[in-house]
Amino acid sequence: MDTILKIRDVTKKYKNTNVISNLNMTIKKGEIYGFLGQNGAGKTTTLKMIMGLTKPTNGIIEVFGEQISSKKYMYKSRIGALIETPGFYPNLSALDNLEIHRRSMGIQDKNCIEEALNLVGLSNVKKKSVKNFSLGMKQRLAIARALLQKPELLILDEPTIGLDPVGISDIRKIILTLNKERKVTVIMSSHVLSEIQQMATKIGIIHKGVLLDEIEYKELEEKNKNYLQIRVNDDKKAAITLEQKCGINQYTVYENGIIRIFEKLDDIEFINNQMLINGIGVSELNLNSEKLEDYFLRLIGGGEIV
Ligand SMILES: Nc1ncnc2c1ncn2[C@@H]1O[C@H](COP(=O)(O)OP(=O)(O)OP(=O)(O)O)[C@@H](O)[C@H]1O
Ligand SMILES: [Mg+2]
Known part of the structure; x- marks a missing residue:
């Protein structure tokens, strides 16, 4: 470009x-x-x-x-x-x-x-x-x-x-x-x-x-959505599990085993269990609900936007 x-x-x-x-x-x-x-x-x-x-x-x-x-x-x-x-x-x-x-x-x-x-x-x-x-x-x-x-x-x-x-x-x-x-x-x-x-x-x-x-x-886009971030020891296997066992297609795989999941967030335990059943180690699991507006405010130190 x-x-x-x-x-x-x-x-x-x-x-x-x-x-x-x-x-x-x-x-x-x-x-x-x-x-x-x-x-x-x-x-x-x-x-x-x-x-x-x-x-x-x-x-x-x-x-x-x-x-x-x-x-x-x-x-x-x-x-x-x-x-x-x-x-x-x-x-x-x-x-x-x-x-x-x-x-x-x-x-x-x-x-x-x-x-x-x-x-x-x-x-x-x-x-x-x-x-x-x-x-x-x-x-x-x-x-x-x-x-x-x-x-x-x-x-x-x-x-x-x-x-x-x-x-x-x-x-x-x-x-x-x-x-x-x-x-x-x-x-x-x-x-x-x-x-x-x-x-x-x-x-x-x-x-x-x-x-x-x-x-x-x-x-x-992602900042404006709620998402579940997990860290796994095998991202390929985790992706297959998400799609085939959990029926989840809206997810993004990042480096170092980080995956962000954007759907079916009401049953996080199920997702976690499926990972474990399929032999995938999950070392981190966070639900992120920070919106861009919150992020912006946090970044500038919580000041009022006028
Ligand atoms: N000609 C100038 N002489 C002295 N200080 C100035 C001058 N022009 C701008 N400043 C200062 O530079 C800073 C940035 O001003 P600027 O106008 O670039 O801000 P801004 O982000 O456009 O703000 P706003 O949203 O109010 O338009 C301010 O502290 C302002 O007082
Ligand atoms: Mg200005």
């Missing part, structure tokens, strides 16, 4: 205080990377550094294989960004606002505006003044603006902030469509786990400028 973005050992200081500390992050083509952290964690600062809007104090950022400290920001046309609330001319229509942006970006293709409005579902209100737009409509317009140059990488800083559940779900659909149909790689920040966990292929958790963990999609 191609690497789109690489952040290596990046530190950002404001007035001698580390706002970002030794950040390492890799984003591959096709990923939807959810950047999760509380207020002040350093999400916007990181996204701004990727966009070249503020410089890292130390470390290297590479986008499309090019280091961004170089004077010319060559790849900017390949990135679409929505960072903090963008300003629009309130008395102008959505169409005119996007036209101004198109010209300022030097985008030749005039059709890009209609296409972007269509994608975010604003075609029917394109002639309305932006001052009469609801928050959700402004948010969609901001995404449309980020899409004008048909970016390969889309950077969205809290795109769902302030939206109601329907608005959040609409933005989620737009992002998924862009990702699936146009193969756009997405980095999206949020301070609310539930808003990104349903679409992210990977979640990075940042706290006080430190990336505490990165969780892949598969792990995300």
Whole structure:
């Protein structure tokens, strides 16, 4: 898989205080990377550094294989960004606002505006003044603006902030469509786990400028399910026993004899007995019911997510 973005050992200081500390992050083509952290964690600062809007104090950022400290920001046309609330001319229509942006970006293709409005579902209100737009409509317009140059990488800083559940779900659909149909790689920040966990292929958790963990999609799914984890001395034999004796097919085998079982958890004793009857040693048996939300809270030290 191609690497789109690489952040290596990046530190950002404001007035001698580390706002970002030794950040390492890799984003591959096709990923939807959810950047999760509380207020002040350093999400916007990181996204701004990727966009070249503020410089890292130390470390290297590479986008499309090019280091961004170089004077010319060559790849900017390949990135679409929505960072903090963008300003629009309130008395102008959505169409005119996007036209101004198109010209300022030097985008030749005039059709890009209609296409972007269509994608975010604003075609029917394109002639309305932006001052009469609801928050959700402004948010969609901001995404449309980020899409004008048909970016390969889309950077969205809290795109769902302030939206109601329907608005959040609409933005989620737009992002998924862009990702699936146009193969756009997405980095999206949020301070609310539930808003990104349903679409992210990977979640990075940042706290006080430190990336505490990165969780892949598969792990995300597993973290949200209850499962029984056992450690056995013969994983092949155990897998056969699970399938043939216990009728269990939803399980994953890991290294060192670890198996996670996701079904029939109401009769753990039966599973254990079947292992013993079939001569398999079980040295560990834990029922895990920690949800991703709990995990996140534990990771950041039990703080309230605001
Ligand atoms: N220009 C600046 N000068 C000084 N400190 C700054 C500046 N910009 C950000 N900070 C500090 O850096 C830290 C991280 O801020 P940042 O905006 O990146 O957080 P965030 O994760 O985006 O938070 P939020 O969820 O509130 O948007 C905060 O402590 C903030 O006060
Ligand atoms: Mg922010």
